[in-house]
Amino acid sequence: MIRFLPLLLLIFTDHCFAYAHFIGHGYTSCINCHFNPSGGGMLNDYGRAVSATTISSRIFNEKTDEEKLAYTSGFLFRKPKQDFFRTQVNYRGFQLVRNPGSKVESKEWINMQADLRGILKFGEQDKFLLAGSIGYSPPARQPSRKEDENEFRTREYYLGYRVTPRLGFYAGLMDKTYGVKLVEHIAYSRTTPQVTQNDQTHGLLAHYLGGSYEAFAHYFQGNLADEKDQQSKGFSAVFEKTIFTNHRLGASFIKSGNEYFNLTSYALQGKFNLHEGSALLFEFGEAIQEPANNVPHFKSRYGMIQTYLRPWQGVYVLTNIEYVKRNLSEEPYTIRWGPGIQFFPIQRVELRADFYNTRNFDPKNSTKDTWMYLLQTHIWL
Amino acid sequence: MVIKIVFSLLLAAFTLSSSASRLYGLHEQKQYARIVKEFFNKDFINKIQSKKDYAILSYALRKEKRYRDDSKLIARYLNKFHAEEHKKVSHLIRMKKSINADDFSQPLKIYYWHLYRDLAMVLLSYKEKSPRIEQDKKYLDQMRIILTEMEFRDILVEDLYSKVVQHLQDLENKIYRLTKSFYIQYLSWQNSSELYRQSSGKTTDLVLTNTGTCIGGDIGIQNAFYEYSLDGCFIYGSGKVSSFGAPNITYNQTLPAYAFKLAPQFYRVVSSTNSKIGIAFPVMYTVQKLSKPGDPDYQLVEKSNLSFLLTINSKWQFDKWYVKTEFGQFFKKEDSYWSIGIGKNF
Numbered sequence: 032m033i034r035f036l037p038l039l040l041l042i043f044t045d046h047c048f049a050y051a052h053f054i055g056h057g058y059t060s061c062i063n064c065h066f067n068p069s070g071g072g073m074l075n076d077y078g079r080a081v082s083a084t085t086i087s088s089r090i091f092n093e094k095t096d097e098e099k100l101a102y103t104s105g106f107l108f109r110k111p112k113q114d115f116f117r118t119q120v121n122y123r124g125f126q127l128v129r130n131p132g133s134k135v136e137s138k139e140w141i142n143m144q145a146d147l148r149g150i151l152k153f154g155e156q157d158k159f160l161l162a163g164s165i166g167y168s169p170p171a172r173q174p175s176r177k178e179d180e181n182e183f184r185t186r187e188y189y190l191g192y193r194v195t196p197r198l199g200f201y202a203g204l205m206d207k208t209y210g211v212k213l214v215e216h217i218a219y220s221r222t223t224p225q226v227t228q229n230d231q232t233h234g235l236l237a238h239y240l241g242g243s244y245e246a247f248a249h250y251f252q253g254n255l256a257d258e259k260d261q262q263s264k265g266f267s268a269v270f271e272k273t274i275f276t277n278h279r280l281g282a283s284f285i286k287s288g289n290e291y292f293n294l295t296s297y298a299l300q301g302k303f304n305l306h307e308g309s310a311l312l313f314e315f316g317e318a319i320q321e322p323a324n325n326v327p328h329f330k331s332r333y334g335m336i337q338t339y340l341r342p343w344q345g346v347y348v349l350t351n352i353e354y355v356k357r358n359l360s361e362e363p364y365t366i367r368w369g370p371g372i373q374f375f376p377i378q379r380v381e382l383r384a385d386f387y388n389t390r391n392f393d394p395k396n397s398t399k400d401t402w403m404y405l406l407q408t409h410i411w412l
Numbered sequence: 413m414v415i416k417i418v419f420s421l422l423l424a425a426f427t428l429s430s431s432a433s434r435l436y437g438l439h440e441q442k443q444y445a446r447i448v449k450e451f452f453n454k455d456f457i458n459k460i461q462s463k464k465d466y467a468i469l470s471y472a473l474r475k476e477k478r479y480r481d482d483s484k485l486i487a488r489y490l491n492k493f494h495a496e497e498h499k500k501v502s503h504l505i506r507m508k509k510s511i512n513a514d515d516f517s518q519p520l521k522i523y524y525w526h527l528y529r530d531l532a533m534v535l536l537s538y539k540e541k542s543p544r545i546e547q548d549k550k551y552l553d554q555m556r557i558i559l560t561e562m563e564f565r566d567i568l569v570e571d572l573y574s575k576v577v578q579h580l581q582d583l584e585n586k587i588y589r590l591t592k593s594f595y596i597q598y599l600s601w602q603n604s605s606e607l608y609r610q611s612s613g614k615t616t617d618l619v620l621t622n623t624g625t626c627i628g629g630d631i632g633i634q635n636a637f638y639e640y641s642l643d644g645c646f647i648y649g650s651g652k653v654s655s656f657g658a659p660n661i662t663y664n665q666t667l668p669a670y671a672f673k674l675a676p677q678f679y680r681v682v683s684s685t686n687s688k689i690g691i692a693f694p695v696m697y698t699v700q701k702l703s704k705p706g707d708p709d710y711q712l713v714e715k716s717n718l719s720f721l722l723t724i725n726s727k728w729q730f731d732k733w734y735v736k737t738e739f740g741q742f743f744k745k746e747d748s749y750w751s752i753g754i755g756k757n758f
Contacts, residue, residue: 132746307683311728311735336752338728338737340689342682348689350726350737352752366600368750370724370739388739388748390600390621394666397621397654400602400748 051211052339052347054302055310056085059271059279060245061212066150066160068199068238069208069247069269072187073119073148073162076111079104083378085308088345091377104378106412119148121166125383125407132402142167148187160191160201184256186231201236204254208236208247209267209285211300211314213337215385219355219367220314220335224285224296225263232263243273245281253289260290277304283316293321308341317359329358339373347373349385363393381409431456432465439468447472452481463493463519470526479537483530486523494520501558511561521564528555532572536579541587545580552576585636595736597626597753599647603698604747606713607655607705615713616655620700622669624649626751630677639679639688647671653702669700677725686729692738694721696749721749732757 051061051070061070064078074082083104084097092100105111106118123144129137146166153159168184189203206212209226216227234251247269253262265287271279279302286295298316305311314335321328334354339347349371356364371385386404431451438447451469460466466489473482490498497520504511513521531552538545552573559569605618624647632641649669679690696719702712723740738751 305683305687305728306685309683309685309687338726340682340687340726340728342680342689348682348726350739352737366750368739368748388750390602390748392600392621392623394652397619397652399619399746 050214051302051312052310052337053081053086053308054277054279054304054312055306055308055339055341056081057277057304059273059277059302059304060240062238062240066152066157066162066191067187067189067201067205068240069206069236070212071206072164073117073150075157076105076117082375086345087375087378087380088343090345100378115151115153117150117152120412121146121148121410123407123409125405127403127405129403130401131404156193156196158193160189160193162191162203163188186229189236197240199238201238202234204231204233205236205249206230207232207234207251207267207285207287208249208269209283209296210269210298210316211302211312211335213312213335215351218335218351219333219353219365220298220316223318223331223333223355224283224298224316225287225294226285245269245271251287263287263289263292263294271300271302278302283314288321291323293323295319295321305338305340308339308344308347310339312337312339329360332356332359345375349373351385362395363391365389365391379411381407383407383409431459432462435465435468439472444472444475448476448478452478452485457485457488463489466493474526474530477533479530479533483527483534486527486530490520490523490527494523505554505557505561511558513562513564516562521559521562524555524558524562525565525569528552528559528569529572531555532576535576538579538583541583545583549576549580588633588635590631591634591639591641591757592629592631593734593755593757594629595627595645595734595753595755597628597645597736597738597751599624599626599649599738599749599751599753601696601742601749602747603651603700603719603742604745605653605702605715607710608713609710611709616710618653618655618702620651620653620667622649622651622700624669624671626673626753628673629755632677634679634681637681639677639681639690641677641679643673643675643677643692643694645673647673647696651700665703667700667702669698671696671698671700673697675721675723679725679727686727686734688725688727688729690725690727692721692723692725692740694723694740694749695719696721719743719745723749727755 053064058064062068064074064081065071066073066075080101083100102110111117121144124140124142126138126140144166146164148162148164150160150162163185164187165183165185168182185204187204189201189205191199191201193199207226207230209224210220213221215221221227232251232253233255234249237248239246249267251265253264255262265285267283267285269281269283271281274280281300283298283300288294296316296318298314300314301312303311312335316333318331318333319328320331332355336352338350341347349369351369351371353367354364367387367389369385369387371383374382376382384404384406387402389401391398435447435451447469452473466485470482470485470489473485494517497516501511501516531548535545535548535552556569556573560566600621600623603620603622605620607616607618609616626645626647628643628645630641630643632639647670650666651669652666673694673696675692675694677690677692679688681688698717698719704712720743721740722743723738726737728735734755734757736753736755738749741748
């Protein structure tokens with residue numbers, strides 16, 4: 032397992048801050064707080080205000096009224112003076128400690144993300160959108176970075192048009208729509224169906240927000256910045272239904288492929304509101320992996336259960352449980368267990384500690400668990 | 413005889429007059445404690461004839477935070493000076509008819525407000541649950557209806573009512589109640605052992621990865637904020653043991669495992685659904701017999717069957733059912749333990 036850690040590290044970031052657990056605050060749909068209806072990317076004005084007043088702790092500004100907090104939640108601590116342009120700056124870095132307490136303990140600080148985002152929006156209820164971002168991309172560990180590879184890249188730019196408040200179309204470079212969008216891109220529920228940090232694609236996304244359900248359909252042509260033979264084409268779909276007023280149950284499907292690899296994946300997903308900011312998320316799915324060149328096809332199975340329990344405003348205690356069986360025709364499987372804590376001391380600042388204990392189950396052999404933890408700082412303006 | 417009666421009446425009138433003078437004097441001097449001490453007694457109250465005397469005494473009682481006494485005095489005042497009006501209001505409320513505020517005098521409304529406030533203050537003064545709360549709350553509710561119907565200081569009425577309701581909820585939340593539950597868990601724990609090689613004097617690590625099922629329950633006390641309980645369960649499982657980092661011996665077998673786990677635990681309730689996070693200090697007694705190595709040069713290093721752990725727990729509650737997770741580490745070992753299960757409160 033240790034030998035895979037650099038690879039895990041490579042994909043350990045989140046460029047989009049999709050916090051599906053905010054269903055615990057009653058937000059069943061991402062579009063409440065984000066311009067992108069599938070979540071992630073820039074926060075809209077309402078999302079910034081929610082972050083300042085409801086998500087962040089009030090220990091340092093207990094006496095400041097909510098209206099003032101919301102007013103100062105805009106870019107550079109002020110309310111925008113115009114309606115057509117919004118911008119955001121993000122930084123995320125963390126201390127990664129592998130094999131803590133052992134003879135082979137290693138520590139390093141990684142600047143994972145520093146990017147600038149902007150969005151032009153016009154029309155009533157932001158009918159037309161033009162969004163983009165550019166940011167620092169950390170050096171790849173495995174495979175090693177090519178000499179001519181740019182340290183800056185964009186992971187998102189798109190044109191959006193909301194035909195009605197319920198129906199919208201988005202064209203451009205975006206995350207593939209699939210499953211429960213998590214912060215942890217090393218989650219098996221993100222890596223197995225290949226919807227991780229660098230899996231954005233050019234395509235057309237349709238979104239429909241019904242009274243008690245939400246649907247996404249995404250047709251994509253692969254990332255056009257990749258070599259043509261590596262561009263993974265296909266489509267994905269997500270359907271979620273609101274149940275018992277404030278919970279969500281849904282399903283996802285994705286089919287994609289290029290000259291070397293085809294993938295079909297499907298999942299059942301749920302988001303449950305445990306009230307007062309606490310939430311439970313889950314996703315269970317399978318992926319049929321079809322490598323080219325006569326390599327045998329195989330089917331993988333994965334599962335994710337994650338809870339965010341909120342003892343005080345601004346503090347979320349995590350339990351993250353993941354399961355993966357890489358090949359269903361073989362017996363070994365892996366379970367990763369990760370307690371953690373997420374703390375928003377003030378608006379625009381997130382501090383987070385995550386522990387990961389990975390245990391392999393193999394009927395032929397018993398191996399020692401692997402451990403790592405991260406101390407993460409995330410700042411946005 | 414007639415002279416005697418007349419003299420007595422004159423004496424009584426003079427006494428009352430001098431008492432009233434003293435009451436007014438003390439009121440002017442804001443000597444509220446003295447007023448209550450000297451005049452809040454049966455003799456004086458039975459003799460009071462003027463509305464002013466009632467007003468001064470009532471005001472002094474409120475100043476001295478004698479809200480229950482004041483409420484009784486106001487009830488007496490209402491019977492004496494506003495009996496007809498009060499009867500009419502009571503009738504309209506009972507018949508669920510609307511009240512025209514203009515049909516009633518201003519002093520009546522003011523005294524209703526004071527009575528309502530007194531009752532609210534009485535309720536806010538409770539430090540713990542009491543049988544009298546229910547009756548006091550019933551009176552408060554009645555006064556709230558009257559004042560709301562009369563549209564008298566309705567914003568203040570609602571503000572005060574919210575405070576009372578919150579206070580009573582806080583009192584309720586503090587009460588600890590017995591909590592019991594039954595659960596079944598899937599769990600895994602890793603344990604280490606050692607092989608000792610006599611010829612070289614060196615040891616080789618053995619790693620045991622166990623999985624199992626745990627059936628048990630917990631019992632304790634809980635209020636709206638905290639739970640203190642004792643958890644116990646019987647574990648049945650099996651584990652794979654392998655030698656680790658020793659090229660000269662292959663020690664690889666699957667073994668059954670039995671264990672008993674007992675844990676004092678503490679939880680903080682984080683939401684109105686009763687979901688919780690907590691910590692526990694389990695003691696685990698494990699029976700898992702490792703067989704002797706095939707090579708006589710190697711010996712198993714005996715280890716205690718008793719282990720101590722620290723775990724971080726969570727309970728995700730859905731009505732009476734809950735999902736429980738535990739994640740922890742054994743003391744003085746690198747080995748870890750986790751579990752996930754489903755339980756039901758009863």
